[in-house]
Structure formats: structure tokens, C-alpha cells
Amino acid sequence: MSSADLVFRNALIVDGSGSPGFEGDVAVNAGEIIAVGSYEGTGMEEIDATGRALAPGFIDIHTHFDPQLCWDSLATPSIEHGVTTIVTGNCSLSLAPVHKHGISKVVSMFEVIEDIKKRTFDAAVPFSWETFPEYLDHISQGLGINVGAMIGHSAIRLYVMGENAQKRAANAEEIGAMCVIVEEAMAAGALGISSSYVDIDENMDPVPSRFAELDEKIALCKAMAKSGRGVWQVVPFFPDPVQQLANIKELGEISRAAGVMCSLQPILSSPDSPDAKESIAALEEEHAKGARVYGQVMPRCFDLNMRLSETSMLLYGLPGWKAIMDEPMPGRIASFADPDRRTALVDEMSAAGGMSAAVALLRVGQVKSEANQPFVGKTLMEIAASEGRAVGEVVLDIALADDLETEFQLVDVLNANKEAVAGLINHPLCHFGASDAGAHVTQFCGTGDTTHLLEYYVKQTGQLSLERAVHRMTGEVAKDWGLSDRGLIAVGRPADLVLFDPQGVSVGESIFRNDFPGEANRYVREGRGYAAVVINGEIVLRDGHYTEARPGRIV
Known part of the structure; x- marks a missing residue:
């Protein structure tokens, strides 16, 4: 009789293909699945999975765990939400290649x-590396989770062009040098290239990728495609819907010219366009022309928090406020309290547009001062109206009373129409992604979207079947993103598995923790209902607790 390292018995097997689930066994040996459906042999460890679902490990295609992997090889709390593979290096940013002076x-x-x-x-x-292959070598030691690593377009340009990366288009020689870097990265295991149409740097200048012309982008994608796989990922100029549509059109040109898949994030449901119909129509038009261009959709409301003691994207459009936000603590407190600056700050916020206009919609969350307790749960607009004051005055006074540590919450504004979001999640040209896990950590926690999909859209509302939800998080993205050996429960596949209770799975509230190096803070969300998470055949999470196993790979 044969034996296995690990056997799951009597599980509801949801195999990632989208096919109906079925009851049976799954056996694992030497990191691979050796039997699905029935296993007559024995296992060194056998788990009774009766009443629980066994699915392929979930894949998060949009994260920024690049730095965190240097001290946290588990990319916490991803695995607590059933995630076994993360994609890093998105939005044109990666930690390599990099010169010491860069x-x-x-x-x-x-x-x-x-x-x-x-x-x-x-x-x-440590920045003990220079090249992208050297960075991959560094993080692969003791890796706990699988990592598909994108190389950042801005990082490539900065490495090759220096300061000129943010001044001009690249010449032919520079493009050639960038292509060599891409080919070396892909040969070392990179998953693709990321770029950006929207991001700005510390000086409010466009990031290097925004200076690239179409010929450069196509050349990089062709260099990437020589490896036989590769994704060109971008963040569009989402503040302007017209520019976002132009970005989608250019992605179509890139896809057709280089024969690659392009991905943009996020596609959001907004009050003005709940179904994102303009972006969806643009994606459909490019597909009709033969391009492979997909959007990324998140399942949660795009809620975020603002603390004047941390960082806030809502204040980037207010130069006076941002200048103070860039100051270190505690000097920042003195600047916000300076009476000579108050009028200008208040007036600037009163005239806010774009994302900054959302500040008035923030409601007061966690507070420190007793004097602020009556404001908890109220929006700044409501408080300002009741007191006959400007929103800027209210923000300053409440925050200063808490030494700037007040939590202001933006809730149920973007991606809040759940029926519309379900339609986007189900759309064939949208991938399940856009979590931004590992980034914006003092404003929200992107990790947990996998659990939210199962809890809300499957368990609570039935807007997706369990099989459909699992397929979107596993087999579908694995196939389209070039993770060809992942995403399915099938004989011969690497054993990335998640065992969970479909009726008991839930995502916890966001918790603000001080557990980052450098005494820094972040939000986390706990996952519940997961009995076991297996990565490459080894149990990494058991009943909510991490084991000593660290079997992750560069994929």
C-alpha cells in the first residue's frame, strides 16, 4: 500500500477549474499532489476534512510586499486569508535593479x-543586492510564501538613465540596455514588468515610467515575451476617466504589438459610474481587436483611514497640508498648531478638489482625547455644519487634541455598490485583484479580500457560487498570469492548498498595530475559518497559527 506525506479525507474538493465541487480525498507527497478523489494508501498525517472545503491556494496578483519580505518571509497576514502566492513589484516599483547611489x-x-x-x-x-536576480536570491532564502515578482519600469529607467529618467524619453541605446535588464530578470524568474501612468514621487513629479514613450514600452514587452511568459501591469490615470480610457487603448496597442497580456488596476465602482461601463466598454473594444487587456477588481469597499501622524493620499492634492505631513514628528504637531499657518490651511481645504474633496466625508473613528469622544461616528461635514465652522478647522482641532493620532475614516464611498461590484467580479475581462496588500499600510489593510469574497459574495449573498469564487482566485489568474503550475488541485501539481469552513470563514475588523521595523504602524485584518494552509506540500498555517515550515518559492 502506498504512503503519502499528507492526506485530506472527505473534503469538499473545489479544484479551481470552476467545475462543481465533489467529495473526496487529496494526497500529497514530496510537495506534489499524487491523488485526487480517492486515495487507498495511508498518510504520515491525515486530516479529516469532513464539512470543509479544500481549494487550491489563493493567488493575490497585486501586492507591494517587496520590502516586507526582507524581514517577514510569510508576508503576514496573507496566509491567514488562504493566500499561498503573492505578486510583488507592481505599479512601476521594485527594489531592483538599483545602484547604491539610487x-x-x-x-x-x-x-x-x-x-x-x-x-x-x-x-x-539591507539593499545587499544590485540586480533583480540578486534581489530574488536574497528573498528566496527561508521564503514562507510563493512569490511572483514583477520588475518595476520606474526602477529600470532610474537604473539605466539616472536623473534623466524623469526628464525625457529614452534613446535607442538606453532602451536596449533596459531590454537586457528585462531579459536577465525574466531568466531569473521574474513574472513580468509593471508600469504607471499616474504616480508621483516625493517632489510631486511624475515617476520615471511616465516619461516613457510607446516604442520603449513595446520594446520592453517584446524582451519580456522572449521568456515565454510575462505580464505588463499598470496603474492608469484614474483621476481622469478620459485619460484612463486612453491608457486602456494604449495597452491594447502594446498587447497586439508584443503579444503579451496587459493588466490595469483598479477598475472601481463609483457613484458616477457604478458599473464602470466606460472602462469595461474600452476593455471589450480592445479584446475585439485582438488584444489581451484585463482590469483588476477588488471585492471590498475602497475604504481608507487618515491620520495626520502618518501618511494620507487624500492630502496629496493640498500642498500646504502635504508639506506639513512630510515633516517628522513631533515638529509636525507644532506646524499644524501654528496660528500663522491656520488660515491658509483652512482655506486650502475649503477649496479642495479631486480626492482631497473626500476629506469632508471622513467620519471620526478612534480617538485618544475625552474631548473628542462626542465626535466619534460623525462626519467632518456634519461636525462643521453643526458648529458653523470650516472642515479644515474641525480636522485641525480634533487631530491636535489627539496629538494627530485621530483616526478619520472614509467609508462606503468607492466600490460601495455591492451588486455592481459583483457584476465586475464576474466580468470575463476583469481579474480578481487590486488588493494593494502590503502598501498604504497606515491607511488600510488590503490583505483579506480573499476572505471577504468568500464571506460576503458567497456565504452571505450568494452572488457567486463557491466554485466560481475559488476559480477567480486560483485557476483563472494562474493561467492568465503565467503561473501555469499553480491554481488547480490536480495530480502532478505543486500542493498549494487551503482547507476552510465555507460557512465559518470571515474577515476581522482592521486593527492598527505597531509591529513594523523602525517602530512603524500598520493596519491588519485577521482571517477566520481556515483550518490549514499548505504551501508546496507543507502546512504553514494550522488553525490560525503559523508552523515552522518555510517552503515558499519564486514562481
Whole structure:
């Protein structure tokens, strides 16, 4: 009689293909699945999975765990939500390639764009590498989770062009040098290239990728495609719907010219366009022309928090406020309290447009001062109206009473129409993604979207079947993103598995923790209902607790 390292008995097997689930056994040996459906042999460990679902490990295609993997090889709390593979290096940013003299620039872009503090980098990111293959070698030691790593377009341009990366288009020689870097990265295991149409750096200047012309982008994609796989990922200029549509059109040109799949995130449901019909129509038009261009959709409301003691994307459009936000604590408190600056700050917020206009919709969350307790749960607009004051005055007074640590919450504004979001999640040209896990960590926690999909859209509302939801998080993205050996429960596949209770799975409230290097803070969300998470045949999470296993790979 044959034997296996691990056997799950009597599970509801949801195999990631989208096919109906079925009861049976799954056996694992030497990191691979050796039997599905029935297994007559024995296992060194056998788990009775009666009443629980067994699915392929979930895949998160949009994260920014690049720095965190240097001190946290598990990319916590991803695995607690059934995630076994993360894709890093999105939005044109990666930690390599990098010259020693370019490290400070890379760090500053991560700090401004992804809200990962310089003091965290200083404490825990060694920059002991220069090339992308060297970075992959560094993080692969003791890796706990699978990583598909994108190489960042802005990082490539900065490495090749230096300061000129943010001044002009690249010449033929520079494009050639960039293509060599891409080919080396792909040969070492990179998953693709990421770029950006929208991001700005610490000086409010466009990031290097935004200076690239179409010929450069196509050349990089052709270099990438020589490896036989590769994704071109971008964040569009989402503040302007017209520009976003132009970005989608250009992605179509890139896809057709280079024969690659392109991905943009996010596609959001907004009050003005709940079904994102303009973006969806643009994606459909490009597909009709032969391009492979997909959007990424998140299942949660795009809620975020603002603390004047941390970082806030809502204040980037207010130069006076942002200038103070860039100051270190505690000097920042003195600047916000300066009576000579108050009038200008209040007036600037009163005239806010774009994302900054959403500040008035923030409601007061966690507070420290007793004087602020009556405001909890009220929006700044409501408080300002009841007191006959400007919103800027209210923000300053409440925040200063808490030493700037007040939590202001933006809730149920973007992606809040759940029926419309369900339609986007189900759309064939939208991938399940856009979590931004590992980034914006003092404003929200992107990790947990997998659990939210199962809890809300499957368990609570039935807007997706369990099989459909699992397929969207596993087999579908694995196939389209070039993770060809992942995403399915099938004989011969690597054993990335998640065992969970479909009726008991739930995502916890966001918790603000001080557990990042450099005494930095972040939001986390706990996952419940997961009995076991297996990565490459080894149990990494059991009943909510991590084991000593660290079997992750670069995929």
C-alpha cells in the first residue's frame, strides 16, 4: 500500500477549474499532489476534512510586499486569508535593479506612493543586492510564501538613465540596455514588468515610467515575451476617466504589438459610474481587436483611514497640508498648531478638489482625547455644519487634541455598490485583484479580500457560487498570469492548498498595530475559518497559527 506525506479525507474538493465541487480525498507527497478523489494508501498525517472545503491556494496578483519580505518571509497576514502566492513589484516599483547611489530615490518613491516608511527601510531592508536576480536570491532564502515578482519600469529607467529618467524619453541605446535588464530578470524568474501612468514621487513629479514613450514600452514587452511568459501591469490615470480610457487603448496597442497580456488596476465602482461601463466598454473594444487587456477588481469597499501622524493620499492634492505631513514628528504637531499657518490651511481645504474633496466625508473613528469622544461616528461635514465652522478647522482641532493620532475614516464611498461590484467580479475581462496588500499600510489593510469574497459574495449573498469564487482566485489568474503550475488541485501539481469552513470563514475588523521595523504602524485584518494552509506540500498555517515550515518559492 502506498504512503503519502499528507492526506485530506472527505473534503469538499473545489479544484479551481470552476467545475462543481465533489467529495473526496487529496494526497500529497514530496510537495506534489499524487491523488485526487480517492486515495487507498495511508498518510504520515491525515486530516479529516469532513464539512470543509479544500481549494487550491489563493493567488493575490497585486501586492507591494517587496520590502516586507526582507524581514517577514510569510508576508503576514496573507496566509491567514488562504493566500499561498503573492505578486510583488507592481505599479512601476521594485527594489531592483538599483545602484547604491539610487537607493534613497527608490526608498522615497516607496514611502510616498506605497506608504512604507524610510525608518522601516533603514531598519530592515539591507539593499545587499544590485540586480533583480540578486534581489530574488536574497528573498528566496527561508521564503514562507510563493512569490511572483514583477520588475518595476520606474526602477529600470532610474537604473539605466539616472536623473534623466524623469526628464525625457529614452534613446535607442538606453532602451536596449533596459531590454537586457528585462531579459536577465525574466531568466531569473521574474513574472513580468509593471508600469504607471499616474504616480508621483516625493517632489510631486511624475515617476520615471511616465516619461516613457510607446516604442520603449513595446520594446520592453517584446524582451519580456522572449521568456515565454510575462505580464505588463499598470496603474492608469484614474483621476481622469478620459485619460484612463486612453491608457486602456494604449495597452491594447502594446498587447497586439508584443503579444503579451496587459493588466490595469483598479477598475472601481463609483457613484458616477457604478458599473464602470466606460472602462469595461474600452476593455471589450480592445479584446475585439485582438488584444489581451484585463482590469483588476477588488471585492471590498475602497475604504481608507487618515491620520495626520502618518501618511494620507487624500492630502496629496493640498500642498500646504502635504508639506506639513512630510515633516517628522513631533515638529509636525507644532506646524499644524501654528496660528500663522491656520488660515491658509483652512482655506486650502475649503477649496479642495479631486480626492482631497473626500476629506469632508471622513467620519471620526478612534480617538485618544475625552474631548473628542462626542465626535466619534460623525462626519467632518456634519461636525462643521453643526458648529458653523470650516472642515479644515474641525480636522485641525480634533487631530491636535489627539496629538494627530485621530483616526478619520472614509467609508462606503468607492466600490460601495455591492451588486455592481459583483457584476465586475464576474466580468470575463476583469481579474480578481487590486488588493494593494502590503502598501498604504497606515491607511488600510488590503490583505483579506480573499476572505471577504468568500464571506460576503458567497456565504452571505450568494452572488457567486463557491466554485466560481475559488476559480477567480486560483485557476483563472494562474493561467492568465503565467503561473501555469499553480491554481488547480490536480495530480502532478505543486500542493498549494487551503482547507476552510465555507460557512465559518470571515474577515476581522482592521486593527492598527505597531509591529513594523523602525517602530512603524500598520493596519491588519485577521482571517477566520481556515483550518490549514499548505504551501508546496507543507502546512504553514494550522488553525490560525503559523508552523515552522518555510517552503515558499519564486514562481
